[in-house]
Amino acid sequence: MNIRDYSSQFTVFVFTTDVDLGASAKVYLSQAGYDAYFFQDPETLEQRLKESAPHILVFSTAALAGSLSDFVSIVQGINDEIRFIAVSSISQFDILAQYNSHGFVDVISDDAAALESRVVWAVDRACEKLYLTYQNEQLFDDLKSAESRMEEVHAAAVKSMKQAEAEKAPPVSISTRIGEYRSAQSKEDLIQKYLNQLPGSLCVFFKFLPSVRSFVATHASGIPGSDIQGVGVQLESNDMKELSSQMAIGLLPPRFTEMLVEAFHFSPPKALPLYAHNALEGVFVYSGQLPAEEVARMNEEFTLLSLCYSHFSLEKKVDSLEVQDFVTEVYNRNYYQKVLGDEVSRARRLKQPLSVVKISMDDFYEIESSLGEAVRDELLKAVATIITKTSRTNDVTCRTGVNEFAMILPHCPKKGAALRAERLRRIIEGTSFMDNGMKVSISLGVSEYPSLCDSAKSLDESATKALLHINDKGGNKICLFKAPETHKPEFEVTAE
Template identity: 25%
Template sequence: MAVDSSLAEMHWKHDLLGSIEVGIVVLDKEFNVKVWNQFMENHSSIVPGMIQDKNLFEFFPEIDNEWFMRKAAPAFSLKSPVFIIWEQRPYLFHFDCNRPITSQANYMYQNITIFPLASLTGQVEQVCIVIYDVTDEALSKLAMQSLNAQLENINRVDGLTGLYNRRFWEEQFIMEYKRNHRSKNPSALIMLDIDHFKKVNDTHGHPAGDEVLKIVGSIIKKATRETDIAGRYGGDEFAIILPDTPAADVEFVAERIRRLVEKCTVVYDEVNISITISIGIAGFKHNFTDNIQWLDSADKALYQAKNSSRNRVILSE
């Protein structure tokens, strides 16, 4: 018996839509669902009979319908395909990630293509959405980005104190110097070091000295703002850039750091170690010819503090 040709065509189309490993959704201009393939059924637990001729947004309220309608508009009006990659929006349909339990993904990452489907009259009455599962690719790229961020952080941060290292701090200092030459906003620089730090190392050992450096670094972090740029300049010397801050106001910050350090007792190997710091402050001046002059100004103020009984804050003239 001959098989009806239309029935045979329907059969192979059904097999095709069911076997391909991508989601296929066909929508009309009202965004009612006309085709819902096996991939979509498997990941949504919605069978075609449930969603056929129903509005897509009723079943997936997480889809921003205004945004999606704007994205699909060129496919309807210009007969132009539309592409949405996971970096722009992680997913269109919130499907669970069916990866092993060790996967870090909470959902399926998706790339989306919206194709226009022209009728015999040449008018686009429907569009086809193709949903690609790109979770493996996305996780790989995100892991690489995370690794690069960690490496970048390692290159910027002093491993002992958690503040910026000298190389990165100096880069920021040069940029701030140039910015101040273009701007009228005042900025200031703090230079500080630990009083009699060599004695700490000689008396209690270098591990104790490292603990002192860690504590001072943590105090500086707590006492400064997110916009301030604090770094370990070298050895027991620290430097802090305070953008858009008059030098007179910085005295308050410097005194706060000094008092916190003075009140702090570092405990190492059951030994209490008392420490103090000396601080020099220099405000930015437009007659500085280079950033080194600004640094020298703060360094001279620090030198004055150390030569006048230490544990002091000196503001450069």
């Protein structure tokens, strides 16, 4: 997701006695799209919290007249949904860590270097997590609504069957067909079950591939599967502009229509578009010359399919929401933090090394501002795909920030991790992206447990420090974290 699309929905308060910091942080947050306000006086802040509570409160610990616990209690007493981001000296980080269960989502060093940008970065991550939480709740509401609709359809089917039985007419088997659809294990299985309900009717399903503006035939009724292999059509850019409105009334783009008339003699072709969460998944196509009774049966069955398809998609999306980044389709930060802790525990138990490689795309924000968010997301997805394809089976790839990926490499010492990082850097550097052959580069930070750090937290932080260091040097390089002289490994790594 791109938090910039939703930042205007979030309110952020900044509380600090440093006028320069407060004013500039407010400006940076406002430029990022947030509804931001700066407060220097604690009484004014408390009054505004009571009038209109924000989603995020960024505060400087140096601005607190009393204790931190009193300040947190006052704010949570007004509204316990407010999330805190503290700006503090590094010496106070251990104290602030004790407040994780009190709504604290991040702690930022008060080092003046790029402090405003780091505040925006922390707010972005906090609001992205809040948005996904809200989205998760909405998905469950949608799922509950879909289940309610299923129950209504089932109740109507039972009522119809009882009425038919009373009239000594054949019962309507709607509930049975719903049960068949609910037994499907995949979307493809659902589509095939629909076509199985249309014996003798010539109907072809075309899967929609938006990235290449194409429809490709994948399933059919009344025609051998071998006859639809390789059948498809690629649309022009102009066709895409009117696609949704055309599909809504059962029409197809001219190029698509011409192909159907030539390949299947559909004259004229009619369309039943299949959607999931307002996104076009594909379209069932049949001939407009079919008898009215057959068309009515197709439409009745399609209504059942659409309902079951949406329900199936919602269930799958709810399952993946907690662990998947929807832009890149790799694991998200929540999953990364969980797996990293588990892998460090396993590495400690087996006395095997564990490496982490942090990755960021160079000139990320320049690409975003000059080419737009759609191109940025397409590049992120392409980079994620390359990372995944060049990884081992037991490696874990996650998106841990707006412009950050992380690779968890079990049983991999620092030398092996550095070699793999350099190999990935060269692959990305030599790859052409997008239709115009665009080139991008990446920066990588590498760390390893136990040689360079002693915990999951320090492994993550040390890889991040290495990445930030190489970013400051201009990027398109790798950096291996250097352990402090006082560090003593828990065990020796023999395989270098």
